[in-house]
Amino acid sequence: MRYFTKEWYELSQRTSFHLLLEEESQAETFSEAYFQQLYSAELNKWLHLHEEVASIMQANGTNEPFNKDKETKQFYESIIYNQEHLKKSLPETILNQIADLRVFALNKATRDVINTVSQFCEDNKRSVDTTIDNYRKYHTEASLSMDREIVDNFRFHDCRIIKSILNDKSITLLLDNTGGFTDIDELIFENVTIIKQDAGLENSWWLYEEVYKVNDKYEFHMLLQNQDTGLINFIISAEQAFFRRLGSDVD
Incomplete structure (x- = not known):
């Protein structure tokens, strides 16, 4: 982050x-x-x-x-x-x-x-508000070069990660979005490289996210919180992200 x-x-x-x-x-x-x-x-x-x-x-x-x-x-x-x-x-x-x-x-x-x-x-x-404003300014400009689906859908504050599935070069996160602000319940990252992962992801609450375009790939930064392990940085590089709600693809 x-x-x-x-x-x-x-x-x-x-x-x-x-x-x-x-x-x-x-x-x-x-x-x-x-x-x-x-x-x-x-x-x-x-x-x-x-x-x-x-x-x-x-x-x-x-x-x-x-x-x-x-x-x-x-x-x-x-x-x-x-x-x-x-x-x-x-x-x-x-x-x-x-x-x-x-x-x-x-x-x-x-x-x-x-x-x-x-x-x-x-x-x-x-100080907290200044950081929020600075990220918003960055994101407003950077989002012009990002896929619209990622800009619109990569936001999962107050969702809970039910399960994390690592499969070859992809990572799938199954979400409980009951307390969140989205109806998306499955997030799939394709051609993934894990840059940083402080602890296991399951049963962690999604706090904040950032996204960057780096060398024709995306860097997805996630700040999570787990009752047992505390705050977790989860940062990955991926070619694309897919979002699913009620069994249907968003992207």
């Missing part, structure tokens, strides 16, 4: 930490009593919301009854996950300004911390 790199994607995940933050002067110093009070209040909100949702869903016959113990555990686990995510995502300079990360994970912070985090996220978003 030349534009939508792993580093770029990780940066794109660090653009919204400030959105739910609420100013709270008590977040300025560490206080176990304040944390326990805040945790209890937020837990009660969580339980009330999920009880209401469960009641509505159960009335429609589409959900299990509300389970307080289960939801209490889920709330606890979500806060622990948030704390670990924040430790990995925020720079040390910001973490050092936060008196209690548990309180921050519950979306409470001082005005100074909110301002600092907001600046951090906004700077990241500008």
Whole structure:
């Protein structure tokens, strides 16, 4: 990937930490009593919301009854996950300004911390958006020399790769496009050379793609994400790509 790199994607995940933050002067110093009070209040909100949702869903016959113990555990686990995510995502300079990360994970912070985090996220978003704009400019010009079918169809954001089949010089990807923005469910690359493949492709989510024309062949760059192996770069050279939907060829 030349534009939508792993580093770029990780940066794109660090653009919204400030959105739910609420100013709270008590977040300025560490206080176990304040944390326990805040945790209890937020837990009660969580339980009330999920009880209401469960009641509505159960009335429609589409959900299990509300389970307080289960939801209490889920709330606890979500806060622990948030704390670990924040430790990995925020720079040390910001973490050092936060008196209690548990309180921050519950979306409470001082005005100074909110301002600092907001600046951090906004700077990241500008950088992320600049990369998107740069790729769009490149693609608009480069697409004039590419096959129309590739320009129109090589975009599979939020699709999942069900199966990858390597057959002689071709690679076939079978896709679950339920969450995507396409009705294509099979992608075939012909006369393929694998340039880079960080890990297996099956059960990976398709995040972003790039395409280049190199010496009368195409380079297809794909950024994928797998629950077990993380972010995956998959880059191949191919003479052509074919797209199929509902058993019929697009190209």
